[in-house]
Amino acid sequence: xxxxxxxxxxxxxxxxxxxxxxLFALYVIMHGASGPxxxxxxxxxxxxxxILYAMIYGIANGKKKMSDxxxxxxxxxxxxxxxxxxxxxxxxxxxxxxxxxxPLLSDPAQVSKYLIDLVEIGIGITVLAxxxxxxxxxxxxxxxxxxxxx
Amino acid sequence: MSGMIDIVYAEYNYWxxxxxxxxxxxAMIAKKNLIKKxxxxxIFQTAIFLFYISLADxxxxxxxxxxxxxxxxxxxxxxxxxxxxxxxxxxxTAIVVAVSTTAVALALIIRIYxxxxxxxxxxxxxxxxxxxxxxxxxxxxxxxxxxxxx
Amino acid sequence: MKTLALVVVLITGAMLIxxxxxxxxxxxxxxxxxxAPMTQYFIEKSVPESGxxxxxxxxxxxYRGYDTLGETAVIFTAGMAVMLLLRRxxx
Numbered sequence: 001x002x003x004x005x006x007x008x009x010x011x012x013x014x015x016x017x018x019x020x021x022x023l024f025a026l027y028v029i030m031h032g033a034s035g036p037x038x039x040x041x042x043x044x045x046x047x048x049x050x051i052l053y054a055m056i057y058g059i060a061n062g063k064k065k066m067s068d069x070x071x072x073x074x075x076x077x078x079x080x081x082x083x084x085x086x087x088x089x090x091x092x093x094x095x096x097x098x099x100x101x102x103p104l105l106s107d108p109a110q111v112s113k114y115l116i117d118l119v120e121i122g123i124g125i126t127v128l129a130x131x132x133x134x135x136x137x138x139x140x141x142x143x144x145x146x147x148x149x150x
Numbered sequence: 151m152s153g154m155i156d157i158v159y160a161e162y163n164y165w166x167x168x169x170x171x172x173x174x175x176x177a178m179i180a181k182k183n184l185i186k187k188x189x190x191x192x193i194f195q196t197a198i199f200l201f202y203i204s205l206a207d208x209x210x211x212x213x214x215x216x217x218x219x220x221x222x223x224x225x226x227x228x229x230x231x232x233x234x235x236x237x238x239x240x241x242x243t244a245i246v247v248a249v250s251t252t253a254v255a256l257a258l259i260i261r262i263y264x265x266x267x268x269x270x271x272x273x274x275x276x277x278x279x280x281x282x283x284x285x286x287x288x289x290x291x292x293x294x295x296x297x298x299x300x
Numbered sequence: 301m302k303t304l305a306l307v308v309v310l311i312t313g314a315m316l317i318x319x320x321x322x323x324x325x326x327x328x329x330x331x332x333x334x335x336a337p338m339t340q341y342f343i344e345k346s347v348p349e350s351g352x353x354x355x356x357x358x359x360x361x362x363y364r365g366y367d368t369l370g371e372t373a374v375i376f377t378a379g380m381a382v383m384l385l386l387r388r389x390x391x
Contacts, residue, residue: 112349122372168320235342246374249378
């Protein structure tokens with residue numbers, strides 16, 4: 001356990017900030033259609049929140065927040081959401097990823113908007129899972145498991 | 151003389167990106183340390199991103215997000231100049247690929263360090279040359295030794 | 301060896317600076333890339349066609365959706381490759 005992990009200020013600030021960073025990441029993902037943002041950016045911010053927590057509270061506690069199996073499931077879920085959206089467009093008679101072919105709403109541009117949001121969510125899930133798994137894979141093994149402070 | 155300065159001023163973005171690219175390129179081909187090579191590749195990629203984004207810029211232009219959609223600030227919608235959105239989109243793709251390649255490169259470097267105990271290119275090449283005839287045999291014996299230690 | 305590398309790098313840089321004189325000036329609105337019909341089409345038609353005011357998102361997810369699917373696959377594959385290279389065996 002290094003010196004920076006023992007600092008009370010850093011531990012408290014990280015514990016307070018992590019939910020807000022996650023909230024901001026969700027805002028960036030959902031706001032990607034109408035402002036600056038998108039799935040890649042929001043996914044990286046969400047991953048950074050978990051990575052920050054794992055850096056300060058230890059890898060073992062970070063893995064309690066996001067376990068390896070959940071990570072693998074999320075990484076493939078995001079890609080599946082994206083591909084399934086494209087295949088759904090084929091099922092409704094359009095071409096692959098031709099969003100306006102899906103007859104959900106009367107205005108095809110609105111359908112396209114909501115399906116783009118869905119695609120962005122899929123991208124965000126994949127990116128956040130991959131970012132967290134990259135950090136956990138590259139991090140060195142920790143000898144002892146310490147309890148998280150409540 | 152002032153004509154020369156005008157030419158340089160109008161194209162100063164190219165000078166900046168060429169300088170950055172030269173730094174990255176030099177690190178890639180002259181440094182022996184593998185981590186430094188990866189850092190050089192990252193600087194090179196950043197130079198290319200800067201080049202594309204500066205090509206997209208238009209004097210007086212705003213970010214490529216349509217003003218006036220949804221009724222806000224609709225009175226300004228007619229006289230807004232947007233910067234070129236196409237290079238932004240290309241570079242968003244390129245950044246993601248850069249992150250992926252960096253992650254895989256760092257993972258390979260960690261494996262190389264575990265195998266050879268060094269990050270210097272000369273040491274690794276010398277070790278490989280020495281091991282080459284019986285390289286697979288060496289790796290197998292090393293694996294057997296590790297398992298028996300545990 | 302380092303001198304040779306420096307010479308190569310400087311020659312490449314000089315060639316790029318020389319080639320840069322043919323590129324449009326910084327912030328030039330009359331540049332070929334900005335006045336191209338495709339760029340103007342994206343700026344004018346992205347809202348009526350995809351309903352998304354952010355042109356970059358419309359390009360990324362709608363016009364270039366197939367490319368972005370491949371890109372997501374690339375980052376997924378990178379994660380899997382790092383996992384295969386480094387993950388320690390769970391004992």
